[in-house]
Amino acid sequence: MSSSSAAPAAKPPMRDALVEAAFRLFLERGYEHTTVDDIVALAGVGRRSFFRYFPSKEDVVFPDHERCLADMTAFLAASGEEHEPVRRVCDAARMVLLMYAENPTFSVQRYRLTKRVPGLRAYELSVVWRYERALAEYLRGRFAGRPDGTLRADVVAAAVVAAHNNALRSWLRSDGEGDAGTAVDHALGFVQRAFGRPAQPPVRAVHLLPPADAAEGRPDDVVVLVSRRDTPVWRVVQEWEAALGRA
């Protein structure tokens, strides 16, 4: 069978062609020495096409963040009372990982490029900040009326982003080898254990000091904590600390 009778290879849309051309040039001659004119020449399109898709040269390096941010915001907006909020923002953060994992080669190339170009580092920080704010805004809504609601929201959002990025960067540094999903799940589980499952059921902790050593508070004295199954972690921690006089 001649190749001419085969179905033609799907032509990548113009946007993808621009990203591909841009990265070929960035890798060949460096980000700073590549102009938008160079990119459109290689992609075989006009300047106006470039700016229809990307506001600036920086944006072509991160072509999918706007879509991912929009998807994440929609996902959080579609949440209900039945969703445990910390778990929900962890699930939202996984959407960013999926975007990176869709195309490991491209993600690893971009990671290396971003490390070398200060302007791209700054751009990336602003993107990370927008993800963090999206998570924090959602959590502020869910924690509204709770003591320290905005504090908890901001801290949990920052912790989720830091955990996600810790696992993502390890994966990128290892050239996209291994299972990024498992690493991110593990990292997010760490945050969920620290902050997850809020509510206020009863919990009671008692600090048992051997009488003779009461004044010294020796490390081998004991705390007995009795709690209902559905007690949230933070209440257990609070009671535990209070029993030790640390709260």
Added chain:
Amino acid sequence: MSSSSAAPAAKPPMRDALVEAAFRLFLERGYEHTTVDDIVALAGVGRRSFFRYFPSKEDVVFPDHERCLADMTAFLAASGEEHEPVRRVCDAARMVLLMYAENPTFSVQRYRLTKRVPGLRAYELSVVWRYERALAEYLRGRFAGRPDGTLRADVVAAAVVAAHNNALRSWLRSDGEGDAGTAVDHALGFVQRAFGRPAQPPVRAVHLLPPADAAEGRPDDVVVLVSRRDTPVWRVVQEWEAALGRA
């Protein structure tokens, strides 16, 4: 007594005069419409003096971050094994608050300016990132060899920065009224309760299910947790979750 016989008012050093002139112009005509030439003209010095102190116009907006970053790094480098690491990074973060609280009027003006000028927002994000990395690097050293050491370091650093900034921003939004120190202490206490005091002493949790209800895991069944006094929070949480089959 004539004013000429009084001791002359201490003349602010040239650097302070440049910051003062810059902010007067930023507030009068806007950040974008103020040039370095305008600033040096008002301060009565040459362009070269400006660039001796500040690499760019952006840097004059944040004149003390470099010093504060250097102080923080030195403070962390001078830490010993006797310093509980999470408490230590909280103390390091308080150095940033002190810088802001030294001059509330200036800090509030800058906060408003930064909110309006995207370039300054980006600059501020990069500064915050450098503080966070300084804290994380210290914690990575302290948590080295522990399971999830770098993950814990990154998450705690991000949580500390988020808590600090939550309290700092509230204070700045209230025009510098109230006690910023108390608010920041409260916010950092929240993070310390979630992550503080690491070590690995024994802890044991038992999940008591009423036999008849074992299959249902009713919320009123009970967990009894017995731990030594010096058990870190995270171990208590881990055992507590494991007892419930959640870990």
